Amino acid sequence: MSDLPPCPACASTYTYEAQGLFNCPECGHEWSANASTGASKVWRDANGNELQDGDTITVIKDLKVKGSSSVVKVGTKVKNIRLVEGDHDIDCKIPGIGAMGLKSEFVKKS
Numbered sequence: 505m506s507d508l509p510p511c512p513a514c515a516s517t518y519t520y521e522a523q524g525l526f527n528c529p530e531c532g533h534e535w536s537a538n539a540s541t542g543a544s545k546v547w548r549d550a551n552g553n554e555l556q557d558g559d560t561i562t563v564i565k566d567l568k569v570k571g572s573s574s575v576v577k578v579g580t581k582v583k584n585i586r587l588v589e590g591d592h593d594i595d596c597k598i599p600g601i602g603a604m605g606l607k608s609e610f611v612k613k614s
Contacts, residue, residue, distance in 0.1 A: 547587050547594075553613040559585055561594070561611040574601055581614060582606075 508519045511528035512535060519526050527534045547555040550564055560583045567576040576598055586595040592605030 545589065547608050549612045550609055551612050555587060555608060555613060557586055560614040561585055562614050563610060564612050565610050567610060569601060576601060
């Protein structure tokens with residue numbers, strides 16, 4: 505019996521490994537042998553760039569702070585972000601406002 509994972513695209517059990525990649529002979533899908541079988545979430549900014557923990561981002565739209573009269577202005581730079589699961593993808597500290605959650609669709613990678 506094979507220890508290889510089934511194809512994530514078609515669930516075929518006839519996968520094989522070649523040059524560090526897993527391949528599916530039935531649908532032609534190939535994927536990295538290093539990648540975990542569970543698809544990990546990839547966070548992207550408004551321009552489609554991949555975000556990672558510790559990145560610096562820039563706000564691209566004025567954002568009202570819920571429960572306050574404060575506004576996060578366009579062009580505000582936020583350093584050292586942390587990516588999280590949930591409705592708001594980014595946990596960060598905004599200068600002058602404090603800890604906050606942002607959605608990745610309203611930021612761009614700096």
